[in-house]
Amino acid sequence: MSTASLRVALVGNPNCGKTALFNQLTGGRQKVANYAGVTVERKEGRFTSHSGRQVQLLDLPGAYSLEATSPDERITRDVLLGRYPGEAVPDLIVCVADATNLRLHLRFVLEVCRQGRPVVLALNMMDAARKRGIAIDIPALQQRLGLPVVQTVAVKRGGAQALIELVDGYVIPAAIPHESPAPASDLHAEVRSLLAATVTMPRATDSTDDAIDRWALHPVFGLAILALVMFLVFQAVYSIGKPMTDAIGDGVGWIGGLAGGVLPDGPLRGLVSDGLFGGLGTVLGFLPEILVLFLFIIVLEESGYLPRAAFLLDRLMVSVGLTGRSFIPLLSSFACAIPGVMGTRSITDPRDRLVTMMVAPLMTCSARLPVYALLIGAFIPAHRQIMGLFNLQGLVLFLLYALGIVGAMAVGWVLKRSHRDKTEHALMMELPSYRLPKARDIAIGLWERGTIFLKRLTGVILALTVLMWVLSTFPAPPAGAVGPAIDYSFAGYIGRALQHLFAPLGFNWQISLSLIPAFAARETAVAALATVYAVSGGDANTAGLGQALTAHITLASSISLMVWFAFAPQCMSTLAVIRRETQSWRTVALSFSYMFVLAYAASLLTYHLVEWFS
Amino acid sequence: MYLSDLPKGAAATVEHVEDATASDAIAQRLRDLGFVHGEPVRIVTHAPWGGDPLLVQIGSTRFALRRREARRIVVSKEAA
Numbered sequence: 040m041s042t043a044s045l046r047v048a049l050v051g052n053p054n055c056g057k058t059a060l061f062n063q064l065t066g067g068r069q070k071v072a073n074y075a076g077v078t079v080e081r082k083e084g085r086f087t088s089h090s091g092r093q094v095q096l097l098d099l100p101g102a103y104s105l106e107a108t109s110p111d112e113r114i115t116r117d118v119l120l121g122r123y124p125g126e127a128v129p130d131l132i133v134c135v136a137d138a139t140n141l142r143l144h145l146r147f148v149l150e151v152c153r154q155g156r157p158v159v160l161a162l163n164m165m166d167a168a169r170k171r172g173i174a175i176d177i178p179a180l181q182q183r184l185g186l187p188v189v190q191t192v193a194v195k196r197g198g199a200q201a202l203i204e205l206v207d208g209y210v211i212p213a214a215i216p217h218e219s220p221a222p223a224s225d226l227h228a229e230v231r232s233l234l235a236a237t238v239t240m241p242r243a244t245d246s247t248d249d250a251i252d253r254w255a256l257h258p259v260f261g262l263a264i265l266a267l268v269m270f271l272v273f274q275a276v277y278s279i280g281k282p283m284t285d286a287i288g289d290g291v292g293w294i295g296g297l298a299g300g301v302l303p304d305g306p307l308r309g310l311v312s313d314g315l316f317g318g319l320g321t322v323l324g325f326l327p328e329i330l331v332l333f334l335f336i337i338v339l340e341e342s343g344y345l346p347r348a349a350f351l352l353d354r355l356m357v358s359v360g361l362t363g364r365s366f367i368p369l370l371s372s373f374a375c376a377i378p379g380v381m382g383t384r385s386i387t388d389p390r391d392r393l394v395t396m397m398v399a400p401l402m403t404c405s406a407r408l409p410v411y412a413l414l415i416g417a418f419i420p421a422h423r424q425i426m427g428l429f430n431l432q433g434l435v436l437f438l439l440y441a442l443g444i445v446g447a448m449a450v451g452w453v454l455k456r457s458h459r460d461k462t463e464h465a466l467m468m469e470l471p472s473y474r475l476p477k478a479r480d481i482a483i484g485l486w487e488r489g490t491i492f493l494k495r496l497t498g499v500i501l502a503l504t505v506l507m508w509v510l511s512t513f514p515a516p517p518a519g520a521v522g523p524a525i526d527y528s529f530a531g532y533i534g535r536a537l538q539h540l541f542a543p544l545g546f547n548w549q550i551s552l553s554l555i556p557a558f559a560a561r562e563t564a565v566a567a568l569a570t571v572y573a574v575s576g577g578d579a580n581t582a583g584l585g586q587a588l589t590a591h592i593t594l595a596s597s598i599s600l601m602v603w604f605a606f607a608p609q610c611m612s613t614l615a616v617i618r619r620e621t622q623s624w625r626t627v628a629l630s631f632s633y634m635f636v637l638a639y640a641a642s643l644l645t646y647h648l649v650e651w652f653s
Numbered sequence: 654m655y656l657s658d659l660p661k662g663a664a665a666t667v668e669h670v671e672d673a674t675a676s677d678a679i680a681q682r683l684r685d686l687g688f689v690h691g692e693p694v695r696i697v698t699h700a701p702w703g704g705d706p707l708l709v710q711i712g713s714t715r716f717a718l719r720r721r722e723a724r725r726i727v728v729s730k731e732a733a
């Protein structure tokens with residue numbers, strides 16, 4: 040009788056170990072997508088039990104209550120109650136509860152039970168509970184709750200055996216009494232009496248957590264530890280990710296060269312070796328840096344440290360119109376704004392989330408470095424020391440990073456002032472127990488995010504690179520033309536047209552033109568300038584390009600260009616991700632136009648100030 | 654006395670949660686999280702920068718609450 044396929048939904052409070060349990064049951068074979076129209080993740084997987092029963096497992100977003108306060112919780116509620124369009128009502132609800140945190144988690148279990156749907160309870164984290172000497176009388180709990188209760192350890196191989204067996208033999212009951220929703224205090228009273236009758240707990244908290252938090256949350260040491268952690272993450276991204284990025288870029292370029300070699304000379308060959316392989320190399324090249332960054336973010340997330348960082352920084356962030364939770368996405372944005380924008384999903388308040396998404400692209404991402412390196416190398420004297428301490432080039436780079444951060448603070452502050460909706464934003468953030476991250480969960484997390492990143496980006500960047508290549512190749516120069524071919528192409532016309540707009544910032548037509556590919560991917564501005572100035576690209580010739588630049592543009596123009604890059608609306612893929620995450624073109628337009636105005640004004644000011652002084 | 658008035662390390666018992674506005678979703682959520690009459694709470698620590706937010710221990714859970722949120726929670730100080 041148990042051979043029919045069964046639809047099972049996992050629900051539970053945040054941090055109950057639901058994701059780990061889901062991974063354990065499905066072995067990581069899962070389909071991740073979004074619920075229609077919102078950016079709440081929908082995860083579905085399947086497994087076959089011993090007796091051959093097909094189980095389709097849906098992982099619902101974590102929720103504290105069916106009295107939903109966020110889009111995630113609304114989805115959980117609606118799916119559970121069978122009110123979500125396009126989502127079948129689950130045959131069985133598996134409520135997951137953290138056995139070390141039953142005072143909080145049991146209330147939600149009771150709330151779910153009252154909906155009159157078939158429910159079983161999985162008491163997870165039983166290993167941690169046993170270690171802390173928490174004793175739970177399972178038969179008594181089962182009897183009082185009136186539902187099957189099993190114990191699980193989601194992070195141990197075979198730790199979900201009891202749950203699998205339960206599901207295997209589960210017979211959907213005919214009817215379950217639907218109790219009317221009780222006032223909050225009733226549920227709490229019920230939890231208390233349940234706990235009193237079935238659970239003995241020597242100590243409310245974990246002594247290791249208390250010990251770590253004494254340092255990690257200390258007003259002075261806590262901040263010092265946070266600074267150190269951030270420093271290490273940055274170091275790792277640049278020292279581990281960057282070399283791999285460069286290697287991939289070179290490798291793909293080399294393959295592109297080979298592929299180009301077999302093709303006859305002509306536009307097709309240019310498209311394959313410059314357009315396709317060049318573009319593909321750019322996208323793939325970012326993957327290692329992003330994976331290294333994600334690795335650290337996942338480890339920090341899994342360890343339970345990130346909410347502590349958010350706690351320490353909340354006040355600071357609130358004063359500039361953000362929230363403590365913005366810290367994580369903004370940190371990611373230093374590698375690339377795309378994971379940063381995707382990371383804003385962890386911010387529950389929609390307005391806080393929007394502001395964070397708006398300012399995330401102002402953080403100096405790694406793609407801006409090649410441009411800064413070129414301009415600083417060409418225009419800022421290398422051996423000048425400031426006060427005998429700082430190298431002037433390093434100082435300028437630091438100032439450019441600081442410019443982005445200050446800009447983000449200012450924008451956040453302005454958005455906060457100008458927001459019409461002055462209702463309160465709540466924090467109410469749980470600080471979970473510290474845990475040692477498990478390799479398997481890290482691997483699954485990396486895989487998930489890596490594939491999402493690649494899928495999202497290859498499309499956009501490839502299409503744009505091909506378009507850019509077409510624009511700068513056609514039409515071919517007329518016979519007997521003397522100037523570089525690009526002068527006669529569409530790109531040349533566009534560059535000269537754009538110059539009307541950018542001349543006040545001190546940009547000549549070549550620079551104006553290079554801003555177009557920079558919009559697809561910032562670092563391509565360097566390659567574009569190299570093409571335009573007819574200097575062959577590649578690292579060996581960066582110095583040559585630098586000389587060409589110093590011959591053609593002034594110091595004021597170059598500084599103005601750096602400031603432009605600090606604020607400019609870039610890149611295309613970031614805007615595409617913002618569109619995906621918000622499902623709103625209006626937000627994209629707003630974010631593009633405010634950055635354009637900001638960059639234009641700042642560059643204009645910089646250009647004229649530097650002209651004045653020099 | 655409100656939860657926000659307690660010093661670092663102080664323990665107290667929750668009396669009730671006040672609604673700051675009509676049908677206050679934040680107050681409702683606080684009740685759902687366990688801030689109900691008779692529940693013991695303790696201020697674990699304050700964040701740097703003026704002691705906001707607070708870290709509150711309730712049951713086996715620790716919540717970071719901003720002062721504005723904590724000002725909805727009426728508590729009575731324990732004798733011990």
Ligand SMILES: Nc1nc2c(ncn2[C@@H]2O[C@H](COP(=O)(O)OP(=O)(O)O)[C@@H](O)[C@H]2O)c(=O)[nH]1
Nearest residue numbers: 053054055056057058059164192193194341474
């Ligand atoms: N010791 C132990 N840790 C667990 C168990 N289940 C989950 N965890 C850890 O608890 C943390 C939160 O789990 P996660 O699955 O992300 O929770 P979710 O928020 O409910 O999805 C992770 O660091 C897990 O590795 C368990 O049974 N025992």
